[in-house]
Amino acid sequence: MRMVDLIARKRDGHELSKTEIDFIVQGYTNGTIPDYQMSSFLMAAFFRGMTPIETANMTMAMVASGDTIDLSAIEGVKVDKHSTGGVGDTTTIVLAPLVAAVGVPVAKLSGRGLGHTGGTVDKFEAIPGFQAEISSEQFIKQVNEVKVAVTGPTGNLTPADKKIYALRDVTGTVNSIPLMASSIMSKKIASGSDAIVLDVKVGAGAFMKDLDSAKALAKAMVDIGNNVGRNTMAVISDMNQPLGFAIGNALEVKEAIDTLRGEGPEDLHELCLTLGSHMVYLAKQASSVSEARSKLEEAISSGRALETFKAFIAAQGGDASIVDDPSKLPAAAYRIEVKAKEAGYVSEIVADSIGTAAMILGAGRATKESEIDLSVGLMLHKKIGDEVKPGDTLVTIHSNRETVDDVIESIYESYTIASGKVEHPVLVHAEIH
Numbered sequence: 001m002r003m004v005d006l007i008a009r010k011r012d013g014h015e016l017s018k019t020e021i022d023f024i025v026q027g028y029t030n031g032t033i034p035d036y037q038m039s040s041f042l043m044a045a046f047f048r049g050m051t052p053i054e055t056a057n058m059t060m061a062m063v064a065s066g067d068t069i070d071l072s073a074i075e076g077v078k079v080d081k082h083s084t085g086g087v088g089d090t091t092t093i094v095l096a097p098l099v100a101a102v103g104v105p106v107a108k109l110s111g112r113g114l115g116h117t118g119g120t121v122d123k124f125e126a127i128p129g130f131q132a133e134i135s136s137e138q139f140i141k142q143v144n145e146v147k148v149a150v151t152g153p154t155g156n157l158t159p160a161d162k163k164i165y166a167l168r169d170v171t172g173t174v175n176s177i178p179l180m181a182s183s184i185m186s187k188k189i190a191s192g193s194d195a196i197v198l199d200v201k202v203g204a205g206a207f208m209k210d211l212d213s214a215k216a217l218a219k220a221m222v223d224i225g226n227n228v229g230r231n232t233m234a235v236i237s238d239m240n241q242p243l244g245f246a247i248g249n250a251l252e253v254k255e256a257i258d259t260l261r262g263e264g265p266e267d268l269h270e271l272c273l274t275l276g277s278h279m280v281y282l283a284k285q286a287s288s289v290s291e292a293r294s295k296l297e298e299a300i301s302s303g304r305a306l307e308t309f310k311a312f313i314a315a316q317g318g319d320a321s322i323v324d325d326p327s328k329l330p331a332a333a334y335r336i337e338v339k340a341k342e343a344g345y346v347s348e349i350v351a352d353s354i355g356t357a358a359m360i361l362g363a364g365r366a367t368k369e370s371e372i373d374l375s376v377g378l379m380l381h382k383k384i385g386d387e388v389k390p391g392d393t394l395v396t397i398h399s400n401r402e403t404v405d406d407v408i409e410s411i412y413e414s415y416t417i418a419s420g421k422v423e424h425p426v427l428v429h430a431e432i433h
């Protein structure tokens with residue numbers, strides 16, 4: 001087999017076989033196929049697309065390139081949730097203990113963040129004492145005992161994806177639906193869960209700016225999962241503004257606690273119930289999605305979700321008393337209010353630039369080497385559709401430096417205030433099965 005022939009076949013719009021895709025992925029990973037040929041292939045795939053079978057084969061070839069996590073020692077159907085991008089997305093912190101509280105085993109592998117705010121591991125590390133670096137033995141034992149555990153990056157998962165994604169990044173081939181779908185799904189499948197709920201974000205702050213492309217990405221990922229024996233569905237949710245009010249690590253932990261108590265922001269609460277009920281249903285802990293939702297509502301109102309969160313924190317060495325007393329979480333030295341200058345209705349909050357404002361404060365990493373400040377961030381007081389009067393607080397900045405003119409500037413840039421009435425945006429746009 002010669003790479004040049006496979007490039008030409010893809011260029012001419014033909015479907016490649018599993019053997020041919022394996023040859024490309026293995027060859028590129030072990031260095032026998034050079035960057036220039038792989039670049040050419042990726043560009044051909046970008047323009048010609050890939051069939052669902054090719055996309056599934058590409059995914060499994062990337063899974064086979066490295067380690068895979070074996071979760072078979074955990075009882076029950078393991079369900080994972082993945083959100084594509086998003087800013088200040090607190091759903092994982094809420095969902096892990098919430099679905100565990102109704103009996104779904106949660107074995108969560110999470111990363112650290114780059115840009116915007118921290119990743120899920122960073123957020124949990126805002127809890128004093130919390131240890132994300134745990135052994136795989138403790139990880140498995142803890143899921144069996146407490147139903148939920150979170151661990152940082154382990155093993156050498158999908159090295160092919162790392163290498164191909166880095167090449168796509170510099171060859172203008174990131175934004176291809178089959179390439180994105182196989183990249184994301186390869187990591188989920190290597191992480192070992194039996195079923196997957198995808199939260200595909202759409203809107204100004206997301207990878208996918210319009211509903212049709214978000215649906216196409218969701219469908220491509222759902223097809224991969226179902227083609228390789230992992231029960232998969234997707235929810236398309238709105239990212240025209242950040243979810244919830246909190247952006248920043250400790251602030252998001254506090255927001256997650258409020259939500260587990262039933263007192264969180266409406267949009268975050270609703271999205272967690274939507275995603276959570278699909279997780280519970282796929283895990284076969286309810287006979288319908290609506291029964292799953294009632295179980296989650298009961299876990300919140302009875303306090304069982306909060307109890308599970310405490311047991312989980314304690315099992316990972318964290319101080320569980322932060323749940324009853326969130327003032328024990330890291331707090332910033334200064335609070336600075338950003339006030340509305342004009343009257344009207346909020347019509348736009350550019351999630352990207354709000355995320356960047358939080359990063360400038362220190363809530364996210366500018367480079368892989370940067371240290372995160374877990375205490376800083378932003379609390380939004382006004383969301384799209386809310387009425388504002390001059391002098392109303394739009395955002396509170398939690399900062400460890402006194403002067404934050406640069407941050408205030410980018411907050412004003414992200415907010416648009418319209419004079420006429422603006423509707424509250426739809427949160428869940430579609431479900432893809």
Ligand code: URA
Pocket residue numbers: 165174179180181183184
């Ligand atoms: N995230 C990924 O992991 N891969 C992509 O290709 C795009 C987003």
Ligand code: CA
Pocket residue numbers: 087088089090242243244245246247252255
């Ligand atoms: Ca949030």
